[in-house]
Amino acid sequence: MAEESNNKFRDLLSGFEKACRARGLRLTHQRLEIFKRLAERPSHPTAEDIYRKVRRNLRTISLDTVYRTLSTFEDHGLIRRIQAVDNVARFDTNLHPHHHLICIKCKKIEDFYWPDFDELAYPESATEWGKIDSGHVELWGYCRKCRRKLKKVK
Amino acid sequence: MAEESNNKFRDLLSGFEKACRARGLRLTHQRLEIFKRLAERPSHPTAEDIYRKVRRNLRTISLDTVYRTLSTFEDHGLIRRIQAVDNVARFDTNLHPHHHLICIKCKKIEDFYWPDFDELAYPESATEWGKIDSGHVELWGYCRKCRRKLKKVK
DNA sequence: GTAAATGCAAATGATTTGCGGCTGG
DNA sequence: CCAGCCGCAAATCATTTGCATTTAC
Numbered sequence: 001m002a003e004e005s006n007n008k009f010r011d012l013l014s015g016f017e018k019a020c021r022a023r024g025l026r027l028t029h030q031r032l033e034i035f036k037r038l039a040e041r042p043s044h045p046t047a048e049d050i051y052r053k054v055r056r057n058l059r060t061i062s063l064d065t066v067y068r069t070l071s072t073f074e075d076h077g078l079i080r081r082i083q084a085v086d087n088v089a090r091f092d093t094n095l096h097p098h099h100h101l102i103c104i105k106c107k108k109i110e111d112f113y114w115p116d117f118d119e120l121a122y123p124e125s126a127t128e129w130g131k132i133d134s135g136h137v138e139l140w141g142y143c144r145k146c147r148r149k150l151k152k153v154k
Numbered sequence: 155m156a157e158e159s160n161n162k163f164r165d166l167l168s169g170f171e172k173a174c175r176a177r178g179l180r181l182t183h184q185r186l187e188i189f190k191r192l193a194e195r196p197s198h199p200t201a202e203d204i205y206r207k208v209r210r211n212l213r214t215i216s217l218d219t220v221y222r223t224l225s226t227f228e229d230h231g232l233i234r235r236i237q238a239v240d241n242v243a244r245f246d247t248n249l250h251p252h253h254h255l256i257c258i259k260c261k262k263i264e265d266f267y268w269p270d271f272d273e274l275a276y277p278e279s280a281t282e283w284g285k286i287d288s289g290h291v292e293l294w295g296y297c298r299k300c301r302r303k304l305k306k307v308k
Numbered sequence: 309g310t311a312a313a314t315g316c317a318a319a320t321g322a323t324t325t326g327c328g329g330c331t332g333g
Numbered sequence: 334c335c336a337g338c339c340g341c342a343a344a345t346c347a348t349t350t351g352c353a354t355t356t357a358c
Binding site: 024025026028030031060061062064065068069072087 | 311312313314315316317322323
């Protein structure tokens with residue numbers, strides 16, 4: 001249980017429990033386990049990824065519970081859904097405002113921060129459209145690893 | 155055929171034909187029809203949307219041909235795929251650099267332009283990641299129509 | 309005790325694929 | 334002519350849903 005030694009992890013967990021109580025969400029084993037696996041690493045797992053991880057500790061959990069739980073978490077603003085590539089939803093536990101780098105080749109998604117963008121005022125065409133809630137950037141390109149591979153082929 | 159009277163449309167079409175020839179893509183009725191229906195309006199149709207439209211002129215076309223054709227067009231950079239909401243791919247025929255406004259409620263996607271963003275230099279964290287090809291912004295919020303509805307409920 | 313959450317199995321919906329026949333170049 | 338394309342039907346893959354049972358509070 002390397003996780004227990006991690007203060008940040010414990011904070012996330014107690015924050016999660018508080019948020020659930022505040023919203024009347026029941027603290028089930030399944031939800032706790034899913035949240036833990038989400039919080040332990042800032043990756044962008046699919047529902048299947050989470051399912052595989054969670055199953056190690058909760059042998060009987062079902063995939064549809066994972067789907068339902070992820071949707072619930074999303075509805076309550078505890079996680080963010082990324083629907084950018086390959087028709088598979090990925091989930092982002094990084095709730096700080098941030099942006100995504102997506103590799104055209106390997107489809108991996110990485111987070112990055114961009115203060116200059118965050119400070120930019122939205123253009124009129126956007127504010128006229130309606131009430132903007134949030135904005136984020138997707139940068140598409142070739143990650144270092146895939147670039148290296150492409151060069152070899154040439 | 156209102157389309158024939160439209161010069162912009164004719165230019166798009168002849169550009170398309172030229173691009174196909176240059177790439178060795180056969181100019182089939184299906185491809186032409188699909189391209190025409192895509193080019194006639196700058197919306198963000200799904201494969202189904204296109205299929206319904208194209209069927210009016212090409213009664214025997216099949217949905218899988220539409221899927222295949224859209225993928226082919228995408229591979230050749232003739233259209234852009236938008237995978238942002240609801241697990242349905244939408245296709246964008248606007249090839250000029252632009253960005254998207256997405257309504258949280260009705261999920262409609264609208265284009266907008268943002269020169270200030272386009273001029274912004276990518277941050278170091280991004281350029282270090284790899285070679286960036288393109289960048290675009292998604293702004294999420296409530297469009298005017300949905301906002302009006304929400305206010306009524308309150 | 310009771311509403312909410314889960315597990316199971318089956319349904320759904322978008323997208324893809326194998327294959328035999330058609331057709332543009 | 335013949336590789337590339339198409340239509341058809343069936344498969345696949347992610348995600349959702351109905352329902353009976355279990356569980357957190």
